[in-house]
Amino acid sequence: MERIPFGIKQLDSIVNGGAPAGSVVLLSGEAGAGSREFVHTSALVTALAETDEELFDLHYGSPSDDARLPESVHYISFTGTETQLADEMRLAMDDDLVDAGLRGVEFHDLSERYFHVSPVPREWYAEETPSIKDLRTRNEREDLLGALGTKLNETAAGNLVVIDSLSDLVAAMGEELSWADITYLVSGLQKAAHRWGGLILLHLNHETLTDTRRGQLSEAAHGTMEFAWESGGSTRARTLVVKQFRGVLSQIEEENIVQFETEIGEAGFDISDVRKIR
Numbered sequence: 514m515e516r517i518p519f520g521i522k523q524l525d526s527i528v529n530g531g532a533p534a535g536s537v538v539l540l541s542g543e544a545g546a547g548s549r550e551f552v553h554t555s556a557l558v559t560a561l562a563e564t565d566e567e568l569f570d571l572h573y574g575s576p577s578d579d580a581r582l583p584e585s586v587h588y589i590s591f592t593g594t595e596t597q598l599a600d601e602m603r604l605a606m607d608d609d610l611v612d613a614g615l616r617g618v619e620f621h622d623l624s625e626r627y628f629h630v631s632p633v634p635r636e637w638y639a640e641e642t643p644s645i646k647d648l649r650t651r652n653e654r655e656d657l658l659g660a661l662g663t664k665l666n667e668t669a670a671g672n673l674v675v676i677d678s679l680s681d682l683v684a685a686m687g688e689e690l691s692w693a694d695i696t697y698l699v700s701g702l703q704k705a706a707h708r709w710g711g712l713i714l715l716h717l718n719h720e721t722l723t724d725t726r727r728g729q730l731s732e733a734a735h736g737t738m739e740f741a742w743e744s745g746g747s748t749r750a751r752t753l754v755v756k757q758f759r760g761v762l763s764q765i766e767e768e769n770i771v772q773f774e775t776e777i778g779e780a781g782f783d784i785s786d787v788r789k790i791r
Contacts (some may be wrong), residue, residue: 515762516580517673517712519559521572523784525623527768529653531576532736533760535707537699539679539730540742541719547751547775547782551740552675552716553602554781557614558728559673560586564617568610572780583673583711586618589664591627591657591681594621607779619668626660627681656689657682658698670709678716679730692726699733706735735759740775751775 516530525531532538542548559662561569562582576582590598598620628638637730661676668674682695699715706713716736719727731737742750753773755762774786 514579515710516577517557517583518573518580519551519574519712519723520555520573520673521782525577525580526771527763527770527787528761528780530580532712532758534581534710534712536735536758536760537706537713537715539699539729539734539737540713540740541717541737543720543742546740546742547753547777548716548718548738548740549677550605550777551738551753552677552714553606554783555714555783556586556588556618556675557602557606557610559583560614560617561610562617566614568613572610575787584671585668585673587621587668587672587674588618588677589621589623589661589674590677591685592624593624593677594622605777605779606781610780621664621668623660623664624656627685631685647692650781657685658690658694661698665705665709665713669706669711669713672709672711672715674711674713676713676715679720680716680718680721683721689738696729696733699730703733703735708764731756736761751777762769 515534516532517534517536518525518531539549542550558569558573559582561572563585588598589715595615599611599615602615625639662680665674667758679695679699682690682698684690686695702713717727717730719739722730737756738758739754739756741752741754743750751774753775754771769790770787771790772788773784776783776785
C-alpha cells in the first residue's frame, strides 16, 4: 500500500512510512498540546524535500521504501494570513527551517470569505475594493464551503493539504453553516480523498466540541490522532494517541504501543518517547 509521509520521522518509521494515500486525518488536541505544531512541522519538513535537500536530510532523512512524497504542499486557513502563519511558526521553530520550508508551501487565505458575513469591519480582513464591479463580484461569490471545495479540487490531488481549522468552521455555525454541514464536509472529503490520492490533515481544537460531536467527526475521517497534556508528579507532558486509523493503528498495535510522548523544539514537533504495554 502506497504511503504519504506525515513529515514526522519517528512516527513515519513506526507506521511503515506514513498514512495510506488518500487519507483524511483529524488532528484533535487540547490547546498547546501539540496538534498545531504537528501540522506546522508536517507542512514545513515535507516542503523541504523540494526547497532544501540538505535541511530535509538533516530533519527527516530518507523516506521509507513504501512512501511517496507528495507532489506539493498546501496550507488552507480560514482566519489567518501567510505572514501570521510564518510568525507563529517562528515562535517555536528555527528561522532557517521555517524560511526554507515556507518556500515550498502554497498558502491559501480564505479569511475574506470567512469573515464576509460577520460584523467584523471589512478593512480588518480584506484589501480595499478597487471598484464597484469587483465589490459586486465578491459579494456574489460562492459560499465558504463551496470556496473550500473549489480550492481542494484545484490543489488536493497527490498532495499534502492542511486545513486550519475545523474549529473556525464550528465558530461560524449559524445562518450560513450548520453542524450537519461540517460533518458532511468531513464525510465528503473522505470520499474525494480516495480519488485524489494525497493526504489531508484537519486541525481541530477538541475543547470547542462535545464528546458526541468529536466522535461524529472522528467516525467520518479515516484516522484520528488526539493530542493531550498528561500530568505526572510536578511535571506535565504532551502526549499523542492514535485513536483510530485504518492501515495505521494496526502497525502501532503490532508494536504494542499505547501512547507517544512528544516534545516541541526548534525542529518542530517530535516524538520523545514511546510507551508500550509492559
